[in-house]
Structure formats: C-alpha cells, structure tokens
Amino acid sequence: MTNTERKQDAPKGGNPAWKPGMKSPNPKGRPKGIVDKRVQVRNLLNEGADKVVSKVIESALNGDMQAAALVIARITPSLRATAERVRFEFDATAPMTTQVQAVLQGIADGEVPTDIGKQIIESIASLAGIKQMDELEQRLAALEDR
Structure with a gap:
C-alpha cells in the first residue's frame, strides 16, 4: 500500500478540498510564534500543578483515602513479584x-x-x-x- 493509498483511506478531516498529491495550500507552513493548543493546555496545567499537588496531599492528610492512595502510588515504586529460588536435580548439559x-x-x-x-x-x-x-x-x- 502506497502513502497515497493510505492517505485516501484515512478518515476525512482538515481541508476537504485538499487531495493527496496536490500542492500544499500553506506552502510556508505554520507561522512562527503560534503556540500549539496542546502546549497551551500543558502550560496551564503546569501553572496550577503546585496547588493541585498541595491540595491532594492536604486531602490525604485529612483522611481522604483516594487522595492517600494517589500520593502513595506516585511516591513509592510498585512491587514486582519475585520467585523464590528452587533447588532440584537438573543437569543443564543433558539432552x-x-x-x-x-x-x-x-x-x-x-x-x-x-x-x-x-x-x-x-x-x-x-x-x-x-x-x-x-x-x-x-x-x-x-x-x-x-
């Protein structure tokens, strides 16, 4: 399957007048200085992150078990299952x-x-x-x- 075939099979979105192989309707690309919406959301979340973390810790200290579980899950590593060593007759050179x-x-x-x-x-x-x-x-x- 060629790239053109993949693009044709892709769900419709963006500019419906654009067809694979056409010249780009925006040859210069995205203008400089425009911040992606995902970056804007991430920046907003980062600005309030300290307050959110403080509130969750405060709630955990006040007895909120869901908040406590969240805090513990983030600060302690998860336990991995470990098997005990077994000893039995075994010859690694045997067939x-x-x-x-x-x-x-x-x-x-x-x-x-x-x-x-x-x-x-x-x-x-x-x-x-x-x-x-x-x-x-x-x-x-x-x-x-x-």
Missing part, C-alpha cells in the same frame, strides 16, 4: 527432553512450583530454538564453503 523431564519431576515432587516450572520449560524451549538456528547457520556456512 533437552531429559531437562524437561527433570523439571516435570521437580513439579511432581513438589520441589518446583508449577508456574516456575512452566517458565523453566519455556526457557528450555527458547534455548532449543536458538540452538536450531545456530545449527542451521553452521550447516549453511559449510554448504557455502563447498
């Missing part, structure tokens, strides 16, 4: 099917939580894909050397 079987056995024995086991198995599968790409590159290089 991949053996590795996956070891993870499944760890889940069955209760040594590995199911969600962590799933992540480990997905990591093994990703590694398998990467190894396949490496092997293909090596084979291709060998064929090109012939």
